[in-house]
Amino acid sequence: xxxxxxxxxxxxxxxTNLYDMLGTKLAFSTAYHPQTxxxxxxxxxxMEEILRRFCAYGMEYKDxxxxxxDWVTLLPAVQLA
Numbered sequence: 001x002x003x004x005x006x007x008x009x010x011x012x013x014x015x016t017n018l019y020d021m022l023g024t025k026l027a028f029s030t031a032y033h034p035q036t037x038x039x040x041x042x043x044x045x046x047m048e049e050i051l052r053r054f055c056a057y058g059m060e061y062k063d064x065x066x067x068x069x070d071w072v073t074l075l076p077a078v079q080l081a
Contacts, residue, residue, distance in 0.1 A: 001025045003040065050078045 002019070004010045006028050019026050029040065054061070054071055061069045 001027055003027045003029060005029050005040070006031060047078055051075075054078075 002024055004026060009015065010026065016026075051071060054074065061074060063069065
């Protein structure tokens with residue numbers, strides 16, 4: 001599920017079709033409810049900071065089993081943060 005504000009770029013026919021093809025559900029935040037938008041913006045800033053720090057340290061990470069991961073493979077973990 002992707003929660004978005006009602007920005008036209010997320011409600012266009014192109015994006016609606018893409019979400020359908022990918023099996024992604026799009027939900028919208030309540031209109032004129034700045035608290036919800038503020039939470040979303042805070043989460044985006046947190047994700048950006050995590051990725052920024054990760055990239056600053058060489059863009060690779062070795063897990064406890066010795067497997068190397070780059071930022072793309074760790075993105076789901078960042079999203080969960």
